[in-house]
Amino acid sequence: MVSKISEGVTISVETFYQPEYSNPVAGEYMFAYRITIENNNTFPVKLLHRYWHIFDSHGSYKQIDGEGVVGIQPVIQPGDQYQYVSGCNLKTDMGKMEGSYNMENLHNKKTFKANIPSFEMIAPFKNN
16 A cells, blocks of 8 residues: 655555456456545545546556546545545556545635555566
């Protein structure tokens, strides 16, 4: 697990290779990741937008952005956390992701960026 704190928000990431959804012969490697977002501020925050940078070991790059996460824009109260699971399909058995969330302080309506730590996705057989 990797974690990063920015603007009073802790973002932690765990990754999982999913062999049942992967087809290495066809160059399809599926990874799941679990994100935990913890609000350490004294005010509630709302996750408005996500930005992802995804890289594979062939040097391919793609950028993803969109509203919220997994179809919602969660509000996280002070001291609370929000957790979700999503996935990423790569053409190689190794890659990495990094990004940020655009969030809003619900007390003063100001927006800020919470950085997502860079994390690796590596198929377990690659570690042998």
